[in-house]
Amino acid sequence: MKPDENPKNKWEDVDPDDYQFHVTISKTGEADERVVYMEDLEKRKQVYGICGECNEPGTGSHWCRPCNAKRFKDNFENWTSGNEDIDEFIQHSQLNAVYYTKLLEWIPYKNFEDVTYITRGGYGKIYSARWPEGNIYSWNNESKNWERKRLKKVALKSLDDSLCTSAEFLNEIKTHLQIYLYDVIQCYGITQDPDTKDYMMVLEFCEGGNLRNNYVKKSNNYYSKIHHLFNIASGLLDIHNAGKVHKDFHSGNILFGINGSLIGDLGMCQPSNEKQFKNEGTFGVLPYIAPEVLRGRSYTKASDIYSFGIMMNEYMSEEIPYNDVLHDYTLAIKICNGHRPSIFEYTPKLLTALITKCWDAKAENRPTAKELFLILSKWDVKAKTRLTIEEFFQIFYKLGIEVNKDSEVRSQISDYDDNIRLNRSSEKKSNNNQTHAQAIYTTRHLNFKDLPEPMNSAPISLCLDCQLDKSDLGEVNQSDENNVA
Numbered sequence: 001m002k003p004d005e006n007p008k009n010k011w012e013d014v015d016p017d018d019y020q021f022h023v024t025i026s027k028t029g030e031a032d033e034r035v036v037y038m039e040d041l042e043k044r045k046q047v048y049g050i051c052g053e054c055n056e057p058g059t060g061s062h063w064c065r066p067c068n069a070k071r072f073k074d075n076f077e078n079w080t081s082g083n084e085d086i087d088e089f090i091q092h093s094q095l096n097a098v099y100y101t102k103l104l105e106w107i108p109y110k111n112f113e114d115v116t117y118i119t120r121g122g123y124g125k126i127y128s129a130r131w132p133e134g135n136i137y138s139w140n141n142e143s144k145n146w147e148r149k150r151l152k153k154v155a156l157k158s159l160d161d162s163l164c165t166s167a168e169f170l171n172e173i174k175t176h177l178q179i180y181l182y183d184v185i186q187c188y189g190i191t192q193d194p195d196t197k198d199y200m201m202v203l204e205f206c207e208g209g210n211l212r213n214n215y216v217k218k219s220n221n222y223y224s225k226i227h228h229l230f231n232i233a234s235g236l237l238d239i240h241n242a243g244k245v246h247k248d249f250h251s252g253n254i255l256f257g258i259n260g261s262l263i264g265d266l267g268m269c270q271p272s273n274e275k276q277f278k279n280e281g282t283f284g285v286l287p288y289i290a291p292e293v294l295r296g297r298s299y300t301k302a303s304d305i306y307s308f309g310i311m312m313n314e315y316m317s318e319e320i321p322y323n324d325v326l327h328d329y330t331l332a333i334k335i336c337n338g339h340r341p342s343i344f345e346y347t348p349k350l351l352t353a354l355i356t357k358c359w360d361a362k363a364e365n366r367p368t369a370k371e372l373f374l375i376l377s378k379w380d381v382k383a384k385t386r387l388t389i390e391e392f393f394q395i396f397y398k399l400g401i402e403v404n405k406d407s408e409v410r411s412q413i414s415d416y417d418d419n420i421r422l423n424r425s426s427e428k429k430s431n432n433n434q435t436h437a438q439a440i441y442t443t444r445h446l447n448f449k450d451l452p453e454p455m456n457s458a459p460i461s462l463c464l465d466c467q468l469d470k471s472d473l474g475e476v477n478q479s480d481e482n483n484v485a
Contacts, residue, residue: 309358
């Protein structure tokens with residue numbers, strides 16, 4: 001190559017259904033065949049191609065960590081947040097980024113336009129803004145500069161007292177970098193409000209609002225809802241594979257963006273100072289908190305699954321859980337005693353059984369995020385199936401759900417779509433949507449004492465009173481794409 005000739009990258013385009021967009025550093029979690037590990041040079045070369053500068057396999061789609069780290073390091077002297085801890089935090093992310101979604105930038109507040117207040121969360125405020133420059137996407141060897149994604153909008157999220165830049169503030173941002181990040185909100189960087197001096201996360205903006213806003217404003221059929229539930233399960237699996245627990249999983253933290261449904265608020269609704277973290281009790285939204293957590297036990301992956309079950313039933317029934325009662329000690333007692341939201345009577349029995357298993361009072365009886373992901377991928381007509389029919393049945397058997405063999409699944413789905421539309425438009429539904437003044441759906445501190453040991457109010461049904469054979473399941477999965485909103 002001539003001295004003045006630009007090196008040419010030999011990148012491969014990545015299909016996310018086949019492989020992840022970037023490498024995984026360590027072998028942890030319930031990974032699947034999409035994972036490419038850092039130490040597997042041959043697979044990295046096959047999946048991501050070769051960097052034209054160092055001739056080494058890429059670490060992600062159109063990305064080389066060693067070469068890009070040098071570029072970031074050379075630019076460190078050209079910016080500062082004014083806070084040493086934040087500077088080091090951002091620099092560390094840039095030096096170790098295996099892909100563009102794994103890096104943070106310091107973004108001066110003046111770079112944003114049309115900053116508009118949206119709402120207040122549990123422990124901070126959320127704004128929308130335009131960021132004309134957009135986030136770094138890849139390095140252009142020919143023009144010798146960063147290519148950026150032009151973003152219509154971003155979300156700016158402040159935390160109360162974040163001026164202190166406590167360890168909690170930085171750890172919550174770090175969570176966005178430690179998971180795979182495909183069905184989870186992306187964090188682009190950090191900025192600072194010049195008036196309040198509060199630090200703010202710069203996040204992916206979701207025009208469609210949260211899950212509750214979505215089903216209230218938009219009519220989604222069964223297939224569309226299953227597709228979104230599959231995406232949410234995929235995001236939860238990514239979080240759990242990273243050794244994380246969401247801890248605040250509810251419909252307000254499921255957001256709808258240009259690429260579908262995404263999980264947000266990875267601990268950002270937690271208090272941002274150490275004193276609050278040391279308080280006794282629990283933080284969350286009462287209807288979605290697992291009974292064992294209400295009793296003071298630690299959050300676990302299984303408690304996230306309980307929350308997923310409550311959210312899944314809310315989405316299918318289009319009814320806000322416990323919206324007509326006080327969210328108080330009495331409700332907490334009822335939840336521990338096995339009280340659960342009503343399941344919409346026309347919900348297909350297979351899905352009813354899965355919801356019921358998710359909110360089982362015994363954490364060990366709940367499915368894992370991997371099992372949810374696999375089951376929903378089999379039901380999702382847009383997803384490439386990740387298991388055979390036999391493996392699909394085996395998961396149900398493992399969960400104690402008996403699946404019989406002749407079927408009425410398609411008629412159940414049709415009944416669901418017909419009746420959910422009637423229910424949406426009925427006068428009865430609008431009356432039921434009157435929310436009690438003390439039904440609180442924002443994250444808050446809860447501290448209940450002497451709650452009973454969690455139990456199921458009735459035996460969990462292990463048998464589905466519908467029949468399912470292989471041909472019917474195939475028909476459901478191969479249904480016309482026009483059925484999907």
